[in-house]
Amino acid sequence: MIKFDFNIDCCGCTSCANSCPVEAIAMKQNENGFLMPVVNEAVCIQCGKCERVCPHLNIQTDVSKYSLSDFNGKNTYLYYLNEKERNDSASGGFVYAVSTYFQQQNGVVCGCIWNKSIVAEHICSSEKEDLHRMQSSKYVQSDLNRCFSHIKKELAEGRKVLFCGTPCQTAGLHFFLGNKEHENLLSIAVICHGVGSPLVWEKYKKSLEKKYGGKLLLVNQRDKSFKGYNQSFCKYTFKENLSNNTSATAKTKIIGMPTFLADPYVFLFTDNLFIRNSCCHCQYKGINNHADIIVGDFYESLVDAGNMGCSCLIAMTEKGDTLIRSVQGVVKQASLHQTVGSNAMLWKSVAKHPRRDEFFHEMENYKDGDIKLFLDFLPIRFKIKKVLNQLGLFNLYLSLKRTYKRYHCK
Numbered sequence: 001m002i003k004f005d006f007n008i009d010c011c012g013c014t015s016c017a018n019s020c021p022v023e024a025i026a027m028k029q030n031e032n033g034f035l036m037p038v039v040n041e042a043v044c045i046q047c048g049k050c051e052r053v054c055p056h057l058n059i060q061t062d063v064s065k066y067s068l069s070d071f072n073g074k075n076t077y078l079y080y081l082n083e084k085e086r087n088d089s090a091s092g093g094f095v096y097a098v099s100t101y102f103q104q105q106n107g108v109v110c111g112c113i114w115n116k117s118i119v120a121e122h123i124c125s126s127e128k129e130d131l132h133r134m135q136s137s138k139y140v141q142s143d144l145n146r147c148f149s150h151i152k153k154e155l156a157e158g159r160k161v162l163f164c165g166t167p168c169q170t171a172g173l174h175f176f177l178g179n180k181e182h183e184n185l186l187s188i189a190v191i192c193h194g195v196g197s198p199l200v201w202e203k204y205k206k207s208l209e210k211k212y213g214g215k216l217l218l219v220n221q222r223d224k225s226f227k228g229y230n231q232s233f234c235k236y237t238f239k240e241n242l243s244n245n246t247s248a249t250a251k252t253k254i255i256g257m258p259t260f261l262a263d264p265y266v267f268l269f270t271d272n273l274f275i276r277n278s279c280c281h282c283q284y285k286g287i288n289n290h291a292d293i294i295v296g297d298f299y300e301s302l303v304d305a306g307n308m309g310c311s312c313l314i315a316m317t318e319k320g321d322t323l324i325r326s327v328q329g330v331v332k333q334a335s336l337h338q339t340v341g342s343n344a345m346l347w348k349s350v351a352k353h354p355r356r357d358e359f360f361h362e363m364e365n366y367k368d369g370d371i372k373l374f375l376d377f378l379p380i381r382f383k384i385k386k387v388l389n390q391l392g393l394f395n396l397y398l399s400l401k402r403t404y405k406r407y408h409c410k
């Protein structure tokens with residue numbers, strides 16, 4: 001029966017829960033809101049399957065040894081899709097293009113959506129509408145539910161399956177499926193900073209609903225419709241006036257805040273205040289994600305891609321490489337250094353925030369719907385970045401920072 005310090009090392013991939021033959025494992029939120037396995041010992045038959053499929057137990061590695069050179073010899077690319085279809089994607093629209101390709105081949109796609117309650121979860125679908133819902137990054141940990149079991153069933157029936165998620169999710173799926181190659185499965189891992197607590201997101205949502213006087217209907221944390229890719233916005237759509245209007249007459253209200261500059265939730269997320277503990281010593285960097293392709297932001301973008309974003313890609317397997325070369329869109333091969341040299345989240349884990357414990361302790365005292373919880377933890381850097389932006393100097397500061405990182409990467 002699986003047993004280790006889940007609160008520290010478990011990434012929440014659900015592989016154990018999906019594999020248990022007697023359903024003795026349930027995924028439940030811990031006090032900080034992260035899904036953790038809870039084993040019902042009375043039901044467990046000690047078969048040991050959960051231990052065999054757990055990526056944490058199967059990948060024992062010294063995380064400080066990861067470096068950019070882990071990817072030496074891999075083919076690397078820059079990519080962008082046509083502007084219309086790329087608009088709703090986080091960067092160059094690569095994942096959306098591959099999703100469409102799978103759908104056209106009668107395959108099934110498993111990806112992360114905002115559900116009706118604006119909770120991030122993975123679903124398996126081949127509906128075009130759902131592929132749209134999977135577009136863009138959700139900066140909160142997604143609930144995989146029973147998706148791994150669903151994927152296993154689809155593969156057994158000979159269907160093509162595309163999975164896209166965080167590196168720990170692609171690793172979890174790999175071990176869940178028996179630690180071997182599956183011809184009909186293609187998995188894509190996003191370059192991953194870390195994931196936020198679903199409970200913190202829930203509190204933030206309620207505080208926005210209170211502040212703007214409406215029910216949250218839609219969210220895009222990387223919206224390009226205000227100022228393009230270089231300054232993405234968090235776009236929130238509310239149904240106004242919770243009590244006074246019937247759904248037929250209620251108006252919608254749209255609020256936009258620059259994603260990495262003015263949205264308190266995303267700012268504190270990128271500051272690591274409420275990310276999962278396992279993200280601070282992530283085992284799934286380097287080649288340990290077992291994905292066919294890694295995708296991330298190419299922040300510098302390509303001139304011909306305009307201001308709608310560009311993706312960087314690493315082909316981790318031959319299957320991944322073949323797919324990249326055949327998918328619709330503009331694909332340009334480039335060096336490892338040029339594509340991902342400044343993207344340190346490929347090999348580095350984020351540091352634990354010094355006020356993380358204080359934040360979660362404080363959260364217990366806050367009633368739902370109080371934005372003060374978030375405002376109180378915003379650092380002075382938040383204000384400095386805002387001023388730089390108002391002076392039109394923020395993009396210059398960013399490009400200097402990236403150039404420094406590129407020439408100081410290992």
Ligand SMILES: Cc1cc2nc3c(=O)[nH]c(=O)nc-3n(C[C@H](O)[C@H](O)[C@H](O)COP(=O)(O)OP(=O)(O)OC[C@H]3O[C@@H](n4cnc5c(N)ncnc54)[C@H](O)[C@@H]3O)c2cc1C
Nearest residue numbers: 089090091092093094095096111112136138164193296297
């Ligand atoms: C939590 C998170 C952190 C990230 N951190 C970085 C980073 O530090 N550096 C970097 O270069 N890139 C990072 N990315 C990846 C980047 O934001 C884009 O997702 C990536 O460039 C793909 O863009 P696209 O236009 O090809 O994908 P799109 O067409 O926009 O598709 C997005 C895909 O991401 C998946 N996805 C969205 N949210 C989640 C989630 N919460 N959990 C699992 N899967 C999800 C969806 O299933 C979808 O398939 C991160 C993504 C996420 C979700």
Ligand code: SF4
Nearest residue numbers: 020044045047048050
């Ligand atoms: S040992 Fe077997 S029965 Fe027990 S929890 Fe793990 S998978 Fe389930």
Ligand code: SF4
Nearest residue numbers: 010011013014016054
């Ligand atoms: S890492 Fe995945 S398989 Fe291992 S205990 Fe956590 S949820 Fe289960």
Ligand code: SF4
Nearest residue numbers: 167168192194279282
């Ligand atoms: S940083 Fe690592 S552990 Fe955290 S969500 Fe990303 S892949 Fe998983």
